[in-house]
Amino acid sequence: MVRRSLGGGGGVRLWWWCCCCILLFLAGGGAAQRSPAPATPAYKTLSGKAPLVIAKGGFSGIFPDSSSSAYQFAVSATSSDTTLWCNVQLTKDGVGICLRNLLLSNCTSINQVYPAGKKTYMVNGKRVEGWFPIDYTMSSLQTVILTQAIWSRSDKFDFAYFPILPVTNVSNLAKPSTLWLNIEHDIFYRQHGLNMTKYILSISKTIAATHISSPELGFLQSISGRVNRRTKLVFCFLDAASTDPSSNQTYGSLLSNLTFIKTVASGIMVPKEYIWPVTTSNYIQPSKSIVRDAHTAGLEIYASDFANDRIIPYNYSYDPLEEYLNFVGNDNFSVDGVLTDHPLTAAAAIGCFTNLNVSSKTDHGNPLVISHNGASGDYPDCTDLAYQKAVDDGADVIDCFVQMTSDGVPICMSSINLFDTTNVQATVFSSRASIIKEIQPTPGIFTFNLTWAEISSSDLKPKISSPLSTFYLVRNPLCKNAGKFFSLSEFLAFAKNKDLSGIMIIIQNAPFLAKSGFDVVDSVTNALSDAGYNNQTTKVKEVMIQSKDSAVLVKLKQETKYKLVYTLPPNIGDASASSLVDVKKFADAVVVDRDSIFPVSKGFIMRGTNLTKDLHSAGLAVFRNEFVSPPWDFFSDVTVEINTYVQSVNVDGFITDFPKTVKRYKMNSCTGLGNNMPQYMLPVEIGGLAQLLVGTQGQPPSLSPMPVLNASDVTEPPLPPAAPRNAPGGSATGSTPAPGASPSGAHAVASTRAGILLMVTVICASLLI
Numbered sequence: 211m212v213r214r215s216l217g218g219g220g221g222v223r224l225w226w227w228c229c230c231c232i233l234l235f236l237a238g239g240g241a242a243q244r245s246p247a248p249a250t251p252a253y254k255t256l257s258g259k260a261p262l263v264i265a266k267g268g269f270s271g272i273f274p275d276s277s278s279s280a281y282q283f284a285v286s287a288t289s290s291d292t293t294l295w296c297n298v299q300l301t302k303d304g305v306g307i308c309l310r311n312l313l314l315s316n317c318t319s320i321n322q323v324y325p326a327g328k329k330t331y332m333v334n335g336k337r338v339e340g341w342f343p344i345d346y347t348m349s350s351l352q353t354v355i356l357t358q359a360i361w362s363r364s365d366k367f368d369f370a371y372f373p374i375l376p377v378t379n380v381s382n383l384a385k386p387s388t389l390w391l392n393i394e395h396d397i398f399y400r401q402h403g404l405n406m407t408k409y410i411l412s413i414s415k416t417i418a419a420t421h422i423s424s425p426e427l428g429f430l431q432s433i434s435g436r437v438n439r440r441t442k443l444v445f446c447f448l449d450a451a452s453t454d455p456s457s458n459q460t461y462g463s464l465l466s467n468l469t470f471i472k473t474v475a476s477g478i479m480v481p482k483e484y485i486w487p488v489t490t491s492n493y494i495q496p497s498k499s500i501v502r503d504a505h506t507a508g509l510e511i512y513a514s515d516f517a518n519d520r521i522i523p524y525n526y527s528y529d530p531l532e533e534y535l536n537f538v539g540n541d542n543f544s545v546d547g548v549l550t551d552h553p554l555t556a557a558a559a560i561g562c563f564t565n566l567n568v569s570s571k572t573d574h575g576n577p578l579v580i581s582h583n584g585a586s587g588d589y590p591d592c593t594d595l596a597y598q599k600a601v602d603d604g605a606d607v608i609d610c611f612v613q614m615t616s617d618g619v620p621i622c623m624s625s626i627n628l629f630d631t632t633n634v635q636a637t638v639f640s641s642r643a644s645i646i647k648e649i650q651p652t653p654g655i656f657t658f659n660l661t662w663a664e665i666s667s668s669d670l671k672p673k674i675s676s677p678l679s680t681f682y683l684v685r686n687p688l689c690k691n692a693g694k695f696f697s698l699s700e701f702l703a704f705a706k707n708k709d710l711s712g713i714m715i716i717i718q719n720a721p722f723l724a725k726s727g728f729d730v731v732d733s734v735t736n737a738l739s740d741a742g743y744n745n746q747t748t749k750v751k752e753v754m755i756q757s758k759d760s761a762v763l764v765k766l767k768q769e770t771k772y773k774l775v776y777t778l779p780p781n782i783g784d785a786s787a788s789s790l791v792d793v794k795k796f797a798d799a800v801v802v803d804r805d806s807i808f809p810v811s812k813g814f815i816m817r818g819t820n821l822t823k824d825l826h827s828a829g830l831a832v833f834r835n836e837f838v839s840p841p842w843d844f845f846s847d848v849t850v851e852i853n854t855y856v857q858s859v860n861v862d863g864f865i866t867d868f869p870k871t872v873k874r875y876k877m878n879s880c881t882g883l884g885n886n887m888p889q890y891m892l893p894v895e896i897g898g899l900a901q902l903l904v905g906t907q908g909q910p911p912s913l914s915p916m917p918v919l920n921a922s923d924v925t926e927p928p929l930p931p932a933a934p935r936n937a938p939g940g941s942a943t944g945s946t947p948a949p950g951a952s953p954s955g956a957h958a959v960a961s962t963r964a965g966i967l968l969m970v971t972v973i974c975a976s977l978l979i
Contacts, residue, residue, distance in 0.1 A: 783916025
């Protein structure tokens with residue numbers, strides 16, 4: 211991959227000062243205005259104090275690593291307790307700079323400024339090619355700017371022209387926060403006539419670094435007893451099979467001699483897999499004893515390699531905050547600090563989620579936690595496992611998307627097309643593929659093509675959804691075909707005895723199904739009545755029925771007393787007064803697409819809309835934990851996103867693939883602190899990141915005006931009566947063939963081939979993970 215061509219560094223200082231002011235505004239004020247974190251009981255750290263949040267190169271999950279804005283934002287968005295990490299490199303003239311790694315290439319524009327500067331050097335016994343700081347003086351680097359090193363992250367801030375910072379400059383940015391200096395290549399610099407020990411000792415007289423770390427034990431020995439006695443020395447372990455070049459011992463062997471490490475250092479830093487090993491299939495194994503061993507030896511222990519936007523083990527359900535809690539809120543131990551690209555998430559985990567308000571576990575108050583196909587982030591949609599997980603994870607409401615089988619049985623299935631939810635392409639039913647133009651232009655095998663007995667047979671297996679598979683993100687592969695489907699009556703029986711406040715029934719494709727001989731509305735109301743959900747007593751759970759078809763809700767309004775929920779069209783920016791009057795005639799609540807609240811351009815929130823101001827009861831669909839799902843403004847952390855919708859929009863509920871994440875948010879110990887709310891639990895400033903890009907080449911394109919919901923968008927003709935199942939009118943007009951029929955001849959071959967092609971595509975995508 212080739213890095214984009216970048217311009218010069220003109221206007222850096224002016225942009226930098228403007229950026230700092232906006233950053234403070236984004237975070238709700240400067241350091242002097244920040245509220246302290248809430249008091250918490252003693253942690254299982256060596257000191258009993260809260261673990262450190264160590265911001266790797268600042269807030270490098272958003273801004274270029276070691277840039278001024280990365281450091282400033284790390285402090286302003288979290289707290290003054292955050293420690294800023296500077297990975298120290300030396301220039302040709304011996305100036306210490308903060309840089310993500312030894313190579314200038316990829317994390318700076320060096321290859322654009324000095325295209326002929328590539329060199330090859332031996333680094334710890336290996337030939338390494340690239341651009342090295344030892345070939346450039348500090349003055350020659352003035353036109354080189356920092357860029358985003360992780361290419362899956364946004365490159366927009368590359369165009370803000372951040373200069374490379376000397377360590378002394380970062381020290382000034384760190385105030386009132388603390389500074390951590392990491393020295394990773396002392397031996398390399400010695401080989402090229404530069405003395406890292408001399409440099410660190412010279413700046414230690416003016417820079418109060420709280421920690422100095424290195425993966426080279428010899429370097430720590432060279433400064434031990436010669437720096438400020440308040441400065442802690444930390445030995446960094448790398449891969450266990452790698453060798454420390456200063457001692458010629460593997461890190462694995464050094465790990466077995468922590469007593470010796472204690473004679474040199476006061477702490478150790480280890481990759482997080484040293485503590486919670488991970489299998490090759492990306493599941494965590496039982497924890498190792500290293501935290502307890504380090505504490506027994508009198509050593510603090512810090513864990514590294516945390517970032518929100520990487521594929522963390524599947525056990526955490528793509529929830530980075532959950533991963534932090536396994537390290538800092540574990541019942542058996544806590545590390546003494548975490549090194550992370552996303553310090554806000556770490557700060558929130560430590561400050562608000564390590565001591566949850568367990569008394570609210572059964573509180574079904576707002577915002578309601580509504581499952582989306584059960585806990586479909588962990589198990590296949592609408593299966594017994596997904597529903598049980600949703601209940602176990604604290605969902606207030608579980609949902610059922612109703613589909614119809616060929617023998618008229620209403621079932622719970624997230625899609626009418628079995629291609630989406632099952633392995634039907636690989637079964638004896640694959641020949642039933644057909645095109646139903648009213649549903650989709652491509653072949654499918656639909657629920658009304660099979661009987662309930664066929665769908666619930668052992669031949670047909672559920673398939674876990676992977677809505678973000680284009681990013682090669684899959685869900686819980688060990689259970690990708692686990693569980694069994696529920697009929698609607700089975701779902702209602704399951705929900706009746708669970709600790710839930712209610713159920714949500716979603717009706718889809720009702721007009722089409724009526725023409726095909728299925729009265730889905732009557733099927734639902736009859737099933738509810740048979741199961742005792744008649745809303746005539748106070749003992750039954752609340753029933754909500756959701757649909758995007760107003761005709762469905764109008765009919766239900768006339769015939770039932772259930773709570774009716776209207777799904778608004780996507781991507782609307784406002785609603786006319788007349789449309790709201792019409793919606794209130796048949797609906798008690800609405801479901802709103804998230805982009806209708808905070809419109810996004812190139813992954814950045816551009817503004818907020820006025821829609822929610824006119825809506826008194828709204829849920830938002832659909833919340834996912836995968837880090838590519840939320841806009842950049844939420845820092846690849848769905849908890850930040852949830853928090854912003856709660857505090858800024860006052861939503862009444864969340865519809866989510868991961869109920870546990872939303873339920874845990876409701877239990878956090880910072881809720882209700884008011885003016886004492888810590889900085890990291892304040893809502894983000896809507897459009898704040900995009901404002902930082904105004905006037906740069908990275909500014910996202912402006913958005914076109916969003917359509918307004920009008921009365922004509924809401925009004926629909928009444929539902930047609932269900933046609934006789936075997937009458938000529940029972941088939942869908944324009945369908946090839948009619949529902950329930952099988953294609954024949956060349957069309958059958960083409961449809962089957964299309965189904966096989968889709969299956970092969972899905973399999974190939976999963977193999978690329």
